[in-house]
Amino acid sequence: MPSTRNRLILKTAAATLVLAGLAAAITGFVVLRAGWYDTTATSQHLQPVYTVLELGMRYSVRNHSSEVKVPPLGAPQQVLRGAAVYSAQCAQCHGGPGFAQSKIGQSMQPVPGPLVDASARWQPRELYWITKHGIKMSGMPAWQFHLSEADLWAVVSFMGVLPALSARDYARVTAGANGPAAPATGAAR
Amino acid sequence: MKARFLFCALALLAGCQGKAPANSVRGDPERGRLALAQHACRACHMIPGLTGPETHVGRSLAGLAERRFIAGSLPNNQDSLVRWIRNPQSVDPRTAMPNLGVSERDALDMSAWLLTAKE
Numbered sequence: 001m002p003s004t005r006n007r008l009i010l011k012t013a014a015a016t017l018v019l020a021g022l023a024a025a026i027t028g029f030v031v032l033r034a035g036w037y038d039t040t041a042t043s044q045h046l047q048p049v050y051t052v053l054e055l056g057m058r059y060s061v062r063n064h065s066s067e068v069k070v071p072p073l074g075a076p077q078q079v080l081r082g083a084a085v086y087s088a089q090c091a092q093c094h095g096g097p098g099f100a101q102s103k104i105g106q107s108m109q110p111v112p113g114p115l116v117d118a119s120a121r122w123q124p125r126e127l128y129w130i131t132k133h134g135i136k137m138s139g140m141p142a143w144q145f146h147l148s149e150a151d152l153w154a155v156v157s158f159m160g161v162l163p164a165l166s167a168r169d170y171a172r173v174t175a176g177a178n179g180p181a182a183p184a185t186g187a188a189r
Numbered sequence: 190m191k192a193r194f195l196f197c198a199l200a201l202l203a204g205c206q207g208k209a210p211a212n213s214v215r216g217d218p219e220r221g222r223l224a225l226a227q228h229a230c231r232a233c234h235m236i237p238g239l240t241g242p243e244t245h246v247g248r249s250l251a252g253l254a255e256r257r258f259i260a261g262s263l264p265n266n267q268d269s270l271v272r273w274i275r276n277p278q279s280v281d282p283r284t285a286m287p288n289l290g291v292s293e294r295d296a297l298d299m300s301a302w303l304l305t306a307k308e
Binding site: 042044045046047050054095097098099100101105106107109110111112113114116117 | 223226227228229231232233239240241242244245246285287288289
């Protein structure tokens, strides 16, 4: 049995914790209910908040994609198919060689970055995971129900060659993108 | 009257900081900061006062006012910067920086922020 003095200390500590928690909850509720938080896409996160969220996303993707089996990547046919998918679905928000994202992509918050350095920042299995499942609250949609498995990997494959593509190369490999079948010229490196 | 005196005192104090390029810069820097964010400049460039990822796709725009040249060949002044922002290909046809369709006013305000922003 603790002494009277120690019991008093414990009681005081417990009461302090409860009161502090209560004060925090009330403050949180007031801020929420008064609408003081600014949800506009013209206001930015504070840099530390942004950095922590981005770090959390990195760790989450790394963890969840660790079991993904990566098929062979880089065949010319696959890269061409990836170019077609990229130009149809990705370019409007991420831009590409020689051109920026469209207006819709420019003003998103967080802003979707260029993918020219994506293959340097991420493993192929991580790029596949992000493309397939999207990123919550970031504007990045999940493509699982809109692209076939083969197309998901094709676009990952294409991101691998993206850093080496000039604007002219890109225009060439995406030229037949809207046709029924992109010809396999093998030009996509 | 009092406000004018205060303004003069502040201007004098600002003069003590050494160089004061901010005085000659046209445009609205604060609006420029928003325009930079809304044209996705931060997607490729690190920019003072704008939140985003660590990226090195384009070069950092910190301390832009200190540079002698921009875009490799243009002497660094506000008119050059506006021209570069509005139509990079007219300066360097092979640049990776895309034309973002920035208006004259937006480009002027952007340049005002870039030339006056502190780390």
